[in-house]
Amino acid sequence: GQRSETKNISSHKASEKALLYEIVRQKNVLRRGKTVVQETRHFDEAREITVSLRTKEEAHDYRYFPEPDLVPLRIADLAPMIKETLPELPDAQRERFIAQYGIQEEHAKTLTAELKLATFFEEVLFKGADVMLASTWIADILKGELNYRGKTIDSFSKAHLLEILSLLEKNKITEKSGIEIVRTLLDTQNQSVSHIVKENGLLRIEGDEVIEMVKQAVEGNQDAVADYKNGKNEALNFIVGAVMKKTRGRADPKKVRELIIQQLGECNEITCQSP
Structure with a gap:
């Protein structure tokens, strides 16, 4: 497409409005089967539109010249390499979590909203945790308790969560007791899960x-x-x-x-x- 530049922009907000207007204007030009003209435009802040100042038919009218001290940068040659080194993006990770682990979409959204939370989840699974139990407890319960205290996932030990999930799987504790253990671990220092269970009598009662x-x-x-x-x-x-x-x-x-x-x-x- 042709180059179009806009001048007389006085703020970041004005820049945003000028860009949005130009996007719509140029799309409309192309929809009508016309060509975007190479020109300089003025941003009218009062009307929030751009108006033509002057057209430039040739690139040399802009008085561009090569910078002799800069080596030409060929982006096309670097693009494939950059793409290969990019980390997994949140949207792709969310779709993978749903497809690979079969977890609920809402849980996948929560888990992939933060890289550290997603990593925590997968590391817990690698250690043998049940997928559905882990996704529910991390996305719903643990995340909620962390948010309430203004803390991050760094504040909670994977080993502690694995121990809690194991007790739940073996029906040794109830969900309510599990939540109490999580809260105690977040609110106190240097306590073990087993100590909290014993100290507070949290084992499931039966018979x-x-x-x-x-x-x-x-x-x-x-x-x-x-x-x-x-x-x-x-x-x-x-x-x-x-x-x-x-x-x-x-x-x-x-x-x-x-x-x-x-x-x-x-x-x-x-x-x-x-x-």
């Missing part, structure tokens, strides 16, 4: 201990029991919440729900249809 707490919750919430038997399903959720409060989130809520229904010895028309 007779949960059954006993279910019994206590049922006995202590007779109004909710009556409402549930009368078909109010939200009353069952209330009793589940009471048990989870007693266990400090260390029991499996699905299992708690099943135990409550068993304890009541019946289910209403809604819960009987639940899987």
Whole structure:
């Protein structure tokens, strides 16, 4: 295409407006089947348009001359080499994460928004973490806790996350306990995951201990029991919440729900249809 230059631009904002106008103007010229003229234009700041000042038919009218102290730079020769050395760009990385790992698009967007976060994710996978568990915990939980504290992923150890994910996979802790561990690690110094679990009693509770707490919750919430038997399903959720409060989130809520229904010895028309 032909060279067109614009003068009388007084600020960065004016430069942006002049460029946007020229893009539209030159596109319209080409759409009409005409040729962009080599010329100098003036930017009218009041009207936010450019107007022609003078045309220049030959390049020598610009009085260009070679700089004798500069070696000619042939960009075309360098382009392939530069392209090969470019790092993976965020859009390409996001598409690769979705295709290669099968993770959710929203998780892929979050993970690839920062190079360090994407690297952290892949290094955790390399160490053997479950893909779906890792993507969810890094993109949703860990990233949220970091943002809340104004911290970056550098503030969290991959070894700590791997240990938390392992405990979750083995059903040793609940998600709520896992979040508590993450928060404690971010808010304190020099603590291990195992110490936090032991110190705060975060291991999942099961069996007779949960059954006993279910019994206590049922006995202590007779109004909710009556409402549930009368078909109010939200009353069952209330009793589940009471048990989870007693266990400090260390029991499996699905299992708690099943135990409550068993304890009541019946289910209403809604819960009987639940899987």
